Amino acid sequence: MDVRRLKYFLAVAEELHFGRAATRLEIAQPPLSRQIAALEADIGAQLFDRSRSQIRLTQAGEIFEGHARAIVDRLENAYRETRLVGEGGQGRLRIAFVGSASHGVLPTLIKSYRSHFPKVELALSAMNNAELHSAIIQREIDIAVARPDLGDDELRREPLAHEDLVLAIPDASELASRKEIRFADLSDQTFVLYPRRPRPSYADHILSICKQEGFEPAALELAQDFQTAISLVSVGVGICVVPASVAATTRPGVFYRPYVGLNPGTSLTIHARRDNQSPQVRNFLEVARKFVRSR
Incomplete structure (x- = not known):
């Protein structure tokens, strides 16, 4: 079934007037009437009682309105959530770090990332450098924060901090x-x-x-x-x-x-796979760069 027809039907059901519904949808009234008629033909039931003075939903129309609204709402939610994940504003990001990093700037960086992308689920874990290297190569994590770094050309790196x-x-x-x-x-x-x-x-x-x-x-x-x-x-x-x-x-x-x-001294370095182009990783690295510059 054409989702566009569902939206046309809901507009008429809410306005109970073909002219106002057409204006709201920014289309002409005759095409709207034809789309509603085609929808009724597909379903095999009359959805509206039409008279010169008033348009009303039939019993079948009332039943269909509830289902149509649920379908359109779910579809719009799916579009919205998918778009948000695709932009990095939702989804999941797996970050692992050496244990000593939890005492320095890393918690503040993670808090900053959370403030920018509160709907992204963060999975945090502590590992030593060898475990970090294995996990990121095996794609078990997305971000590795190592001390001082992981020597691997497959990884891109961003300096985070240097301390005595x-x-x-x-x-x-x-x-x-x-x-x-x-x-x-x-x-x-x-x-x-x-x-x-x-x-x-x-x-x-x-x-x-x-x-x-x-x-x-x-x-x-x-x-x-x-x-x-x-x-x-x-x-x-x-x-x-x-x-x-x-x-x-x-x-x-x-x-x-x-x-x-x-x-x-000793340094902390952020790593990500070069071939990991997920928006969540890109956004985290961008927040990290701004965070380092601000310090």
């Missing part, structure tokens, strides 16, 4: 009371590093700083992720070198301190 490194120290450690901590003086400490695997990783980034400062840690304790590493620090296992943004979130049993010495 600080020390996470057990509150019972004598280091916590020092006015100044020199990185080169930490050779007798147990370093809690993450992730345990795969390597090379952020752990190797910290070990390279140790090497450039002229020592190897007295002992290593390898954790699989950031949260586990901080938990080990909180119970006195050792010290950890973390992004400065982590210090904004207090953790019982842990003090955060700056240090004197080599501090190359």
Whole structure:
């Protein structure tokens, strides 16, 4: 059935006047009358009682009006929702990130994206770099926020933030009371590093700083992720070198301190597959660019 005829029928049913309905539809009255007559012929029932003084819906017309209105409303909703998804204003976006990113600028970026596209469903999860790389290549996620980045030419990347490194120290450690901590003086400490695997990783980034400062840690304790590493620090296992943004979130049993010495910092980078041209991904990257420029 022609949807246009349904709209013509509903206009006449609402106006109960062919002339007014034709004006509203911006067509001439004779073609409107012919379309209604053709609709009645298709259905096999008279929809309107026509008289010189008044037009009324027949019982069949009243029944048909309810069905026609439901069909047109559903179709218009389908057009609207499909158009919104196609423009990136609705749909789903899967974002995964390294655990330490949840303490920095990423939550603010996600909040900014939500304010621009509140109807997009966000699926958020924490992963290490290896998991991020596998998930985005396998199309299990749309956006990967890595530290520092994922070395793959299949991925486009946008820088998000760069920050200094600080020390996470057990509150019972004598280091916590020092006015100044020199990185080169930490050779007798147990370093809690993450992730345990795969390597090379952020752990190797910290070990390279140790090497450039002229020592190897007295002992290593390898954790699989950031949260586990901080938990080990909180119970006195050792010290950890973390992004400065982590210090904004207090953790019982842990003090955060700056240090004197080599501090190359650490970066966060946003990644997406080059062949993922979904409007949700494009919109997220555009919001991210504006967010970085504003900072």
